[in-house]
Amino acid sequence: MSDDILNPIEDQVAEFKRAIESIVLVAHDPVPAELLAQLLEQPTVLIEQWCEELASGYAEDERGFELVHVAGGFRYQTAGDLTPYVERFLLHDQRARLSGAALETLAIVAYKQPISRAQVAAIRGVDPDGVLRTLQARGYIDEVGRDPGPGQAILYGTTDSFLEKLGLPSLDDLPPIAEFIPSAEVVEALETGLRVTPVIEVAPSEIDGATRAP
Amino acid sequence: MSDDILNPIEDQVAEFKRAIESIVLVAHDPVPAELLAQLLEQPTVLIEQWCEELASGYAEDERGFELVHVAGGFRYQTAGDLTPYVERFLLHDQRARLSGAALETLAIVAYKQPISRAQVAAIRGVDPDGVLRTLQARGYIDEVGRDPGPGQAILYGTTDSFLEKLGLPSLDDLPPIAEFIPSAEVVEALETGLRVTPVIEVAPSEIDGATRAP
Amino acid sequence: MNVATPVYEGPFDMLLQLILKEQVDIYEVNLSTIVDAYLEEIEHMQVLDLDVATGFLLIAATLVELKARRLLPNMADLDLDEELALWEERDMLLSRLLEAKTFKDVAQIFAALADEADQSFPRVVGPDERFSDTLPDMLEGTTITRLRNAAISALTPKPTPTVDLFHINPIKTTVADAVVELLDELPRVGQISFRRLTADLADRIEVIIRFLAVLELFKQGAIELDQPERFGDIEILWSAGEEFDREDVLIDTYEG
Numbered sequence: 001m002s003d004d005i006l007n008p009i010e011d012q013v014a015e016f017k018r019a020i021e022s023i024v025l026v027a028h029d030p031v032p033a034e035l036l037a038q039l040l041e042q043p044t045v046l047i048e049q050w051c052e053e054l055a056s057g058y059a060e061d062e063r064g065f066e067l068v069h070v071a072g073g074f075r076y077q078t079a080g081d082l083t084p085y086v087e088r089f090l091l092h093d094q095r096a097r098l099s100g101a102a103l104e105t106l107a108i109v110a111y112k113q114p115i116s117r118a119q120v121a122a123i124r125g126v127d128p129d130g131v132l133r134t135l136q137a138r139g140y141i142d143e144v145g146r147d148p149g150p151g152q153a154i155l156y157g158t159t160d161s162f163l164e165k166l167g168l169p170s171l172d173d174l175p176p177i178a179e180f181i182p183s184a185e186v187v188e189a190l191e192t193g194l195r196v197t198p199v200i201e202v203a204p205s206e207i208d209g210a211t212r213a214p
Numbered sequence: 215m216s217d218d219i220l221n222p223i224e225d226q227v228a229e230f231k232r233a234i235e236s237i238v239l240v241a242h243d244p245v246p247a248e249l250l251a252q253l254l255e256q257p258t259v260l261i262e263q264w265c266e267e268l269a270s271g272y273a274e275d276e277r278g279f280e281l282v283h284v285a286g287g288f289r290y291q292t293a294g295d296l297t298p299y300v301e302r303f304l305l306h307d308q309r310a311r312l313s314g315a316a317l318e319t320l321a322i323v324a325y326k327q328p329i330s331r332a333q334v335a336a337i338r339g340v341d342p343d344g345v346l347r348t349l350q351a352r353g354y355i356d357e358v359g360r361d362p363g364p365g366q367a368i369l370y371g372t373t374d375s376f377l378e379k380l381g382l383p384s385l386d387d388l389p390p391i392a393e394f395i396p397s398a399e400v401v402e403a404l405e406t407g408l409r410v411t412p413v414i415e416v417a418p419s420e421i422d423g424a425t426r427a428p
Numbered sequence: 429m430n431v432a433t434p435v436y437e438g439p440f441d442m443l444l445q446l447i448l449k450e451q452v453d454i455y456e457v458n459l460s461t462i463v464d465a466y467l468e469e470i471e472h473m474q475v476l477d478l479d480v481a482t483g484f485l486l487i488a489a490t491l492v493e494l495k496a497r498r499l500l501p502n503m504a505d506l507d508l509d510e511e512l513a514l515w516e517e518r519d520m521l522l523s524r525l526l527e528a529k530t531f532k533d534v535a536q537i538f539a540a541l542a543d544e545a546d547q548s549f550p551r552v553v554g555p556d557e558r559f560s561d562t563l564p565d566m567l568e569g570t571t572i573t574r575l576r577n578a579a580i581s582a583l584t585p586k587p588t589p590t591v592d593l594f595h596i597n598p599i600k601t602t603v604a605d606a607v608v609e610l611l612d613e614l615p616r617v618g619q620i621s622f623r624r625l626t627a628d629l630a631d632r633i634e635v636i637i638r639f640l641a642v643l644e645l646f647k648q649g650a651i652e653l654d655q656p657e658r659f660g661d662i663e664i665l666w667s668a669g670e671e672f673d674r675e676d677v678l679i680d681t682y683e684g
Contacts, residue, residue: 019278026303064231064234064236
């Protein structure tokens with residue numbers, strides 16, 4: 001960008017590096033160079049070179065984050081010397097407390113395990129991805145298998161650590177809930193209760209009388 | 215840093231800015247300036263200034279990510295022009311689009327909060343139950359209290375997720391409602407549409423037909 | 429055949445649209461045309477929910493009364509209280525229409541804001557594994573009873589959430605309606621995936637109707653479709669530009 005003459009290739013490289021930054025920023029797991037190469041339709045060696053350039057750029061600028069190559073991929077992480085700040089923050093983080101939504105999701109997994117993401121979504125009516133990820137990261141739930149059907153969806157279940165935290169000897173000791181849950185028909189009946197859907201006959205004579213007036 | 219003489223205060227500022235970068239990087243939700251101020255033991259105004267400096271630094275460097283002020287805090291997000299790359303990586307965009315009915319209801323709740331179901335119904339002229347339930351399940355609105363009057367109706371308000379959905383820093387950043395008061399032309403059209411000025415001579419029989427209507 | 433009936437979201441919405449449709453020359457907006465059109469629309473709604481019907485009929489009644497007064501040659505005969513009450517009704521109706529219009533316009537701004545915000549994706553990754561020991565126990569203070577109550581609340585079947593238009597459900601949304609909606613929306617959005625386009629619809633039938641509407645627009649050459657993977661999401665790209673003749677499409681749509 002410093003040249004007066006535009007160098008299209010240089011511009012393209014800048015764009016690819018920005019794309020790498022954006023993808024790695026939102027990725028939950030380290031992003032393999034091969035995947036980046038595929039997404040950007042560029043050779044893996046170039047991707048690796050650009051990632052290194054980005055990483056050394058951050059280091060030069062003394063950023064609070066680093067781009068690192070771990071576990072087969074690239075990810076952002078906080079600079080090592082800033083750990084005290086990060087830890088202080090995590091202790092204050094709102095997410096530290098289990099929200100109502102998270103507790104409901106955990107309860108669903110506990111009572112309905114093994115259960116897939118889609119099944120949890122169907123029960124809660126919203127996308128449970130974030131909550132499931134948090135619960136898994138905290139070690140309360142884990143992948144316990146794969147659905148045998150098409151798609152082979154991941155099935156989740158609760159962990160031993162979950163039982164431990166709640167002081168339960170085993171899953172069989174979860175208090176029964178079936179008797180407290182009304183059937184769908186009952187709920188539907190309560191909801192629609194007095195609602196009627198009759199055919200409203202708008203008295204033709206009166207309306208006609210009105211509309212016929214000029 | 216370009217000076218040979220070390221400026222301890224400048225160094226400290228650099229350290230605080232790095233700490234901000236590291237904290238915002240690990241946060242799930244936008245981090246309020248007040249929380250950063252508390253963690254860093256620095257005045258909020260300075261925090262806000264540093265965040266702005268960081269944000270404009272990223273913009274100058276043409277990074278693939280931005281530091282933005284949204285929903286009462288600071289967060290990292292991808293640059294708007296890189297959407298195609300990020301979408302390709304995320305495979306499917308799980309964020310919901312809002313229907314017209316949902317947007318109108320959100321608009322009413324946003325400007326009139328706290329507001330009851332019945333008040334929303336009065337403005338929209340339709341039963342808003344389904345829409346309110348969906349908006350609440352999506353996390354854009356929530357119950358914020360109870361009407362002190364008889365019946366103790368649930369009162370709704372918008373959430374931080376709503377601000378995030380619209381990319382707004384706070385409710386104060388909603389465009390002033392006055393801007394949307396219909397133009398004089400529209401008002402006149404509506405006024406004329408309902409104008410009552412006896413102008414026409416009609417046969418009495420038809421008038422009878424008309425006035426008898428409910 | 430009744431093609432392209434606008435989708436009304438209630439009595440105010442219907443009246444508002446009927447009046448503003450006449451806006452070409454505001455001095456020609458005519459109470460009697462409006463009343464006639466309103467009653468005609470109600471007649472088209474063959475089956476009405478009782479609650480809904482009262483809303484529509486209340487406004488119809490007010491309109492008819494307004495029209496009747498307008499036709500009366502001699503206002504002096506009228507009871508003063510009745511007269512005032514009528515004016516009050518009219519002003520109320522007017523202010524409610526203005527309010528409805530205001531929020532309709534705000535909704536459009538909200539849609540634009542949301543579209544823009546959707547261009548960026550937030551980082552919601554959280555701390556990496558180096559900090560897992562630092563994280564406080566989220567389950568602290570959670571009792572088994574709380575967990576059980578959460579399970580009961582989550583697993584109690586909820587009444588099917590009907591999002592849109594369930595109040596005027598009997599007038600099922602038609603493909604023609606969906607086409608009208610898409611014609612309004614797609615040029616604004618440019619490109620959108622089908623999944624996103626229908627993410628907010630509660631009923632499967634509504635999704636299907638949208639799908640048929642999309643196919644119709646594709647047939648008319650207004651949009652391009654791309655489905656990179658079998659059973660994958662469908663990308664919709666508005667390709668018709670500004671000069672696209674909406675009327676052509678509307679005439680040709682399926683019978684709803």
